[in-house]
Amino acid sequence: MLEVRGVNKFFGDYQVLKDISFSLGPGEAAVLLGRNGAGKTTLLRCIAGILRYEGEVLVEGIDMAREPIEAKKRIGYLPQVPPVRSDVTGYELFNMYTELHGIDLDADEWFERFALHDAMDLYIDEYSGGMRQRLFLMMTIAHDPSLVLMDEPMNNLDSLGKKLLIDIINEMKGRGKSFLISVHRVSDFIAYADEILVVDDGRLLFKGPVTRLFEGLGISRIFIYAPDGLERRMVEEVGGERIGENRVVVEAENIHETVIRLVEMGVRSFFIEEPGIDVIIRRLRRDEDGL
Amino acid sequence: MRTVYSLAREEFLSGLRNRWILVYSLSYLLLAIAISPFSLAGLNILGMKAVGKVLSALINISLYLVPLISLITSTVAIVGDRETRYLEWLMSNPVSERAYLLGKFIGLFLSITVATLLGFGVASWFVILFLPPEDVSKYFLLISVALLLSAVYVAMGLLISVLSRTRYHALGTGFLIWFFTVFVFDLFVMSFLLSLLNDPLLASIAATLNPIQGIRLNMISVIDPEMTFLGFTGIGELRENVWLVLGTSQAVVIGYTILFAGLAYLQLRRQDVI
Numbered sequence: 065m066l067e068v069r070g071v072n073k074f075f076g077d078y079q080v081l082k083d084i085s086f087s088l089g090p091g092e093a094a095v096l097l098g099r100n101g102a103g104k105t106t107l108l109r110c111i112a113g114i115l116r117y118e119g120e121v122l123v124e125g126i127d128m129a130r131e132p133i134e135a136k137k138r139i140g141y142l143p144q145v146p147p148v149r150s151d152v153t154g155y156e157l158f159n160m161y162t163e164l165h166g167i168d169l170d171a172d173e174w175f176e177r178f179a180l181h182d183a184m185d186l187y188i189d190e191y192s193g194g195m196r197q198r199l200f201l202m203m204t205i206a207h208d209p210s211l212v213l214m215d216e217p218m219n220n221l222d223s224l225g226k227k228l229l230i231d232i233i234n235e236m237k238g239r240g241k242s243f244l245i246s247v248h249r250v251s252d253f254i255a256y257a258d259e260i261l262v263v264d265d266g267r268l269l270f271k272g273p274v275t276r277l278f279e280g281l282g283i284s285r286i287f288i289y290a291p292d293g294l295e296r297r298m299v300e301e302v303g304g305e306r307i308g309e310n311r312v313v314v315e316a317e318n319i320h321e322t323v324i325r326l327v328e329m330g331v332r333s334f335f336i337e338e339p340g341i342d343v344i345i346r347r348l349r350r351d352e353d354g355l
Numbered sequence: 356m357r358t359v360y361s362l363a364r365e366e367f368l369s370g371l372r373n374r375w376i377l378v379y380s381l382s383y384l385l386l387a388i389a390i391s392p393f394s395l396a397g398l399n400i401l402g403m404k405a406v407g408k409v410l411s412a413l414i415n416i417s418l419y420l421v422p423l424i425s426l427i428t429s430t431v432a433i434v435g436d437r438e439t440r441y442l443e444w445l446m447s448n449p450v451s452e453r454a455y456l457l458g459k460f461i462g463l464f465l466s467i468t469v470a471t472l473l474g475f476g477v478a479s480w481f482v483i484l485f486l487p488p489e490d491v492s493k494y495f496l497l498i499s500v501a502l503l504l505s506a507v508y509v510a511m512g513l514l515i516s517v518l519s520r521t522r523y524h525a526l527g528t529g530f531l532i533w534f535f536t537v538f539v540f541d542l543f544v545m546s547f548l549l550s551l552l553n554d555p556l557l558a559s560i561a562a563t564l565n566p567i568q569g570i571r572l573n574m575i576s577v578i579d580p581e582m583t584f585l586g587f588t589g590i591g592e593l594r595e596n597v598w599l600v601l602g603t604s605q606a607v608v609i610g611y612t613i614l615f616a617g618l619a620y621l622q623l624r625r626q627d628v629i
Contacts, residue, residue, distance in 0.1 A: 112447040115627050133449045141447035147440045151369040163361040164448045200444065213447075 366462020383474025429512025569604025
């Protein structure tokens with residue numbers, strides 16, 4: 065479905081992407097993870113044919129550099145920040161979008177599905193952030209692309225929008241469509257992402273199943289409400305750090321063992337923080353250096 | 356072509372909603388009021404040929420307004436799409452740089468055309484009332500020449516827009532170009548050319564390097580085919596070769612339009628669109 069081979073991208077002398085290669089099969093959903101400025105957005109823009117690059121991007125075997133129009137017909141792209149325009153209504157833009165893709169869609173039906181029917185004739189700058197995100201999400205998938213690229217799609221989405229997005233991904237994945245989704249937080253997509261790609265400093269640090277990344281990842285932080293009497297034991301026996309009255313934080317190397325221990329000690333109220341991107345990258349870099 | 360049509364229609368509609376286009380049309384409304392029956396009567400009393408004066412007023416206002424509105428709308432067109440991130444989304448769709456640029460050009464040109472027709476339309480009541488039928492065609496010829504001027508400035512504005520990083524930079528450059536071609540060229544370049552060449556015909560042909568001068572000559576030739584406005588100095592040679600000057604100026608204007616649009620396209624192809 066998607067083949068990315070040796071992609072490099074320079075802005076002047078600054079190299080943003082360094083020899084990125086990976087592939088995605090039909091029906092696969094991959095999450096693109098990385099810190100701010102790691103190159104996630106640039107990589108998505110290169111794959112979408114918005115930015116020029118060195119290397120090869122093939123969408124269903126079609127070379128994006130050589131046949132951009134054909135390749136783009138097979139792609140749906142949701143930008144990180146949806147455009148704001150004060151001179152075009154949502155309906156007019158949707159109408160133009162369908163013409164660009166050469167498709168005939170029932171606008172009423174689509175706007176209804178995305179809970180935007182009442183906003184069809186509003187100018188786009190009159191939409192709320194969430195409505196605008198839904199509008200462009202609609203125009204990412206309505207032409208039924210084979211590959212969907214989304215840059216931080218959860219931005220601005222309310223619970224309705226998030227549910228809609230998740231339903232769409234599951235439904236389209238079931239029909240063999242592929243997804244490449246850039247995120248900051250893994251937890252939003254961990255339920256259905258098949259693969260994780262970690263990008264740091266323009267390089268692909270990791271590509272593999274979600275479970276492999278988290279295996280032995282080590283440190284997770286557990287925030288614990290420690291009733292009187294337990295607080296001291298938490299600090300002494302589990303190596304916790306007191307952060308407030310009846311509040312302790314534990315950095316756990318082995319999350320399973322620590323949780324079992326805490327429950328055995330009588331702790332009933334705790335919250336496990338997902339591993340942050342810094343923790344993940346530190347770990348991957350350590351592996352890479354053979355430490 | 357369907358892509359170009361869709362993009363041009365979107366640009367056209369958006370252009371018609373542009374407040375500058377509205378201001379532009381209203382300027383002609385003011386002119387229409389200025390050429391009320393009373394002022395026409397006043398000119399007649401003074402012994403002046405009222406219709407010629409009205410057409411001259413239209414020419415002058417067009418030579419200032421058409422380039423200005425064309426530059427205002429087109430210089431921000433592409434850089435504005437970049438700033439609002441619309442271009443990022445648009446170029447992820449099956450749209451080529453050529454279709455995008457062509458759609459922009461056609462849409463902008465048509466919206467200015469409609470506004471110009473509306474403006475001239477508002478001012479045209481006097482044509483119906485005062486001009487003899489054979490002069491009505493002159494009026495429409497003037498409109499066509501004004502539109503030719505619009506085309507060259509829209510193409511120029513798009514080139515500025517492609518090259519600019521911000522909307523303010525684009526607008527500033529547009530104003531400078533407008534100021535130079537409308538005022539400075541007349542004051543300094545023309546006097547320099549005349550003193551240097553010392554040949555009215557050659558100087559006139561050289562003057563057509565500025566599209567406004569070329570269009571001015573064309574507009575004047577519409578209402579004054581004999582070019583009597585040139586007076587006695589150099590009248591012989593220039594009046595004998597008036598079609599050479601007019602033809603050169605038209606070719607230059609069309610050539611500039613193609614050149615600027617072509618350069619804008621090459622630049623768009625050369626750089627990242629966003």
